[in-house]
Amino acid sequence: MTRAPRQAAAAALAAARRVIPGGVNSPVRAFGAVGGAPPFLVRGRGAELIDTEGHSLIDCVLAYGPLILGHGHPAVTRALRGQLLRGTAFGGPTEAETRLAERIVAAVPSVEMVRLVNSGTEATMSAVRLARAATGREKIVKFDGGYHGHSDGLLAAAGSGVATLGLPGSPGVPAGTVADTIVVPFNDLKAVEGAFEAQGERIAAVLVEPVAGNMGVVPPRAGYLAGLRALTLRWGALLVFDEVMTGFRVAWGGAQALFGVRPDLTCLGKVIGGGLPVGAYGGSRALMEQVAPAGPVYQAGTLSGNPLAVAAGLATLEALADGRAYAALEAAGARLERGLREAAAAAGIALTVNRVGSMLTPFFHPGPVEDYAQARRADRARFAQVHRGWLAAGVFWPPSQFEAGFLSTAHDAATVDRVAAAFATALGAAAGPP
Ligand code: HOZ
Numbered sequence: 001m002t003r004a005p006r007q008a009a010a011a012a013l014a015a016a017r018r019v020i021p022g023g024v025n026s027p028v029r030a031f032g033a034v035g036g037a038p039p040f041l042v043r044g045r046g047a048e049l050i051d052t053e054g055h056s057l058i059d060c061v062l063a064y065g066p067l068i069l070g071h072g073h074p075a076v077t078r079a080l081r082g083q084l085l086r087g088t089a090f091g092g093p094t095e096a097e098t099r100l101a102e103r104i105v106a107a108v109p110s111v112e113m114v115r116l117v118n119s120g121t122e123a124t125m126s127a128v129r130l131a132r133a134a135t136g137r138e139k140i141v142k143f144d145g146g147y148h149g150h151s152d153g154l155l156a157a158a159g160s161g162v163a164t165l166g167l168p169g170s171p172g173v174p175a176g177t178v179a180d181t182i183v184v185p186f187n188d189l190k191a192v193e194g195a196f197e198a199q200g201e202r203i204a205a206v207l208v209e210p211v212a213g214n215m216g217v218v219p220p221r222a223g224y225l226a227g228l229r230a231l232t233l234r235w236g237a238l239l240v241f242d243e244v245m246t247g248f249r250v251a252w253g254g255a256q257a258l259f260g261v262r263p264d265l266t267c268l269g270k271v272i273g274g275g276l277p278v279g280a281y282g283g284s285r286a287l288m289e290q291v292a293p294a295g296p297v298y299q300a301g302t303l304s305g306n307p308l309a310v311a312a313g314l315a316t317l318e319a320l321a322d323g324r325a326y327a328a329l330e331a332a333g334a335r336l337e338r339g340l341r342e343a344a345a346a347a348g349i350a351l352t353v354n355r356v357g358s359m360l361t362p363f364f365h366p367g368p369v370e371d372y373a374q375a376r377r378a379d380r381a382r383f384a385q386v387h388r389g390w391l392a393a394g395v396f397w398p399p400s401q402f403e404a405g406f407l408s409t410a411h412d413a414a415t416v417d418r419v420a421a422a423f424a425t426a427l428g429a430a431a432g433p434p
Pocket residue numbers: 026027028029063064160161214403
């Protein structure tokens with residue numbers, strides 16, 4: 001594929017930087033970890049994105065996960081168009097909110113009631129508040145490299161953009177706020193046991209991405225999630241699954257359906273909004289009825305349950321509900337994993353591909369990659385070099401070692417093979433020292 005020089009993107013980034021911090025509205029998008037300017041995007045269709053320079057890109061970012069059906073899926077577009085004509089915000093309840101909640105309750109094993117919010121960040125911070133209120137305890141256990149949005153208490157040792165920028169945390173977060181956050185390594189039950197032995201009576205909840213997705217994809221070891229369930233039950237703490245990334249992505253019903261472990265609270269986002277801003281948290285009736293106005297735990301939002309977001313989310317879940325999409329997503333993910341492995345083997349480069357269904361991360365590391373410390377040992381200079389080659393060959397992959405790549409139902413076998421072939425080309429070009 002011959003590609004025009006990326007001058008327009010550089011100019012667009014320079015213009016954006018004059019009025020937006022770093023030129024982007026979410027840090028990873030600035031391409032700081034891989035170099036160069038990000039493509040400025042104009043439109044998407046299926047698995048394809050078009051940038052301002054007219055380049056066609058295979059989209060493996062998919063808005064960082066929401067677009068499980070690809071861009072412009074007819075059912076989602078139809079639902080959005082219909083809702084657009086009826087109104088975009090009402091400040092009062094709609095029946096569609098109940099239908100989306102019913103869908104979520106029917107699908108997610110541990111959820112009996114659910115509250116819609118506007119983002120994953122809101123979902124996790126609200127779930128933490130509820131966990132603290134329900135237990136009367138203050139401390140939260142989270143995992144090194146786990147990312148749960150940008151609320152103060154959860155920015156300790158965080159993944160995603162915090163990891164990408166190599167930040168220890170964030171100025172502006174009061175020391176007292178993170179003092180109640182206990183950070184332990186992911187996939188290490190002994191470390192969690194140690195935290196409970198040290199301060200078990202004070203721990204309100206363990207907050208975990210059941211498949212870590214913000215240190216790159218790191219699946220749970222066999223028995224790990226069940227072990228967290230047993231420990232939290234033993235100590236009277238709540239288990240909170242942050243399924244913002246995995247919910248309706250790795251399986252209908254999320255990671256808790258896939259791994260057969262029921263948390264007390266579940267945070268959702270991304271796929272349940274079909275590409276519009278949304279989040280949700282849910283759990284047992286007894287817990288959720290503590291949320292205002294049913295109970296005293298306050299949480300609110302002007303645009304919560306927004307009709308457009310709900311319409312896109314409902315249309316997306318309806319398209320996924322028969323479960324057939326998950327078989328196709330698994331096949332596409334397995335095909336890409338195989339393609340990446342074969343390309344690396346042919347180039348003689350050590351590669352570990354971590355994957356659960358249609359979310360995956362290549363680490364230039366002999367492996368295993370089972371926690372954030374191991375993810376950090378991957379060769380990020382080579383990742384950056386390959387990322388540049390991938391982009392030059394027409395593949396839009398998340399510009400960070402610590403983000404997940406995604407596939408959608410619009411990524412057919414030929415498209416997946418093009419992503420793998422572009423990876424092989426990029427690897428060949430990057431075979432020398434990075
Ligand atoms: N933290 C988000 C995904 N892990 C990044 C989203 C974005 O930059 O758009």
